[in-house]
Amino acid sequence: MMDPRVRLIRERLSNVKNLIPIASGKGGVGKSLIASTTALVTSRKNYEVGLLDLDLHGPSAHVILGAEDLNFPEEDKGVLPREVGDIKFMSTVYYSRDKPSPLRGKDISDAIRELLSITRWGSLDYLFLDMPPGVGNETLDAIQLLEKPEFLIISTPSRVALRTVEKLVQMLKELKVPIGGIIENMRIEKSPNIKREVEELGVSHLGKIWFDNDLEQALGNPDRILETNFTEDLEEIFSEIDKLPSN
Template sequence: MDPRIELIQERLGNVKNLVPVASGKGGVGKSLVASTTALITSGKDYEVGLLDLDLHGPSAHVILGAEDLNFPEEDKGVIPRDVGKIKFMSTVYYSRDRPSPMRGGDISDAIRELLSITRWGSLDYLFVDMPPGVGNEILDTIQLMHNPEFLVITTPSKVALRTVEKLVQMLKELEVSIGGVIENMKTENSPEIKKEVEELGVSHLGSIRFDNDLEYAIGDPEKILKSKFARDLEDIFPEVERLPSP
């Protein structure tokens, strides 16, 4: 048995709510939702962590303006960087924003290593920005993390919704808890998908309107929190706050 697995349980032992933020495909705003939810939560006097687990395209550091890629401090493990009130850790500290061509066992090994060395301490919420799809990263998260409560992100697009169906089906087959689905990039002309989401047997937590100005806020947490995107997400936040603690 890999000794890192026991160490991972120890590292995450004082995390009350473990919330992987996932999507069936890329381009649906998953990283923005994960990062902004962490910002909103940390502003409500919760102890919050954010882990960017996207080995191939980490982006939370760009969204949060945390582009100083010096490796975090080490003390009997790695101590997450403080980004505002968020404890932040990312695969980018290893990749240095260079391509990371990994597959199979290399991906699993990298995830185990990152989880086993990171000292989160006591947290109310640890949000995990998952890579898109239904590959090794999702399966390893389920295997290694205790009682995750997934948030699933989609857009009103039929393509996005079809991939969400596959993700939800996989999580259900693995008996993993799903907190609900958040609909992003909704416009006046978007089809209504609330009924389709609920027919999957999961909650439609709410919708976030498409925000044309959001791009100009990227890299500045204060501007992000003032955006229409963040205001819509804050309206959804009570649903996230009610996620059951393990």
């Protein structure tokens, strides 16, 4: 028998035009920062935007956005996402209260289904999902529960990171899940050129973001984040992506 939450999830997301999970397969590559900044940039271009932090073990989008009031969101026939600037924001942190979440196996799947089934997104042009690292339950559940997602994958120039990303790409391809491309983050002058290796995976190399020494001081302040070189590089990449807003 089908879990009734699956039908409810489809209803909750029926008015979301574009579902963009942002994933990496590996931690520490700047995925949450790119997901949060992408939501900020997109919302400033008069799109209706949502951001869901789906990392059960290490949610961080609320820190990046300066949304550290962890009072539970308002309820009205479901849960209404918090308003963070022009973004509708929901996170597992409202349940974990920023404490460790020792979940595994079926508990992870249940938590994701519960979060997706109770959240009322309304009408959105874009819903960005900050995916947890790895290719475990969270990623597999997102693929199963979301209709027509298009993954955006983040890697650093490190060949170690790229090997992990390769596994994620292979999994998504085997499951016939669309991949929008790979963004190369934290590039420095001595970084190896990974563009050819990315393209050999059969995925577009969308562009690169240079390491920004000033970015750490901007975290928690969306206006300052938007003024960084990091965001400038990200917006340049967006201008080349058909399904994300351009200048």
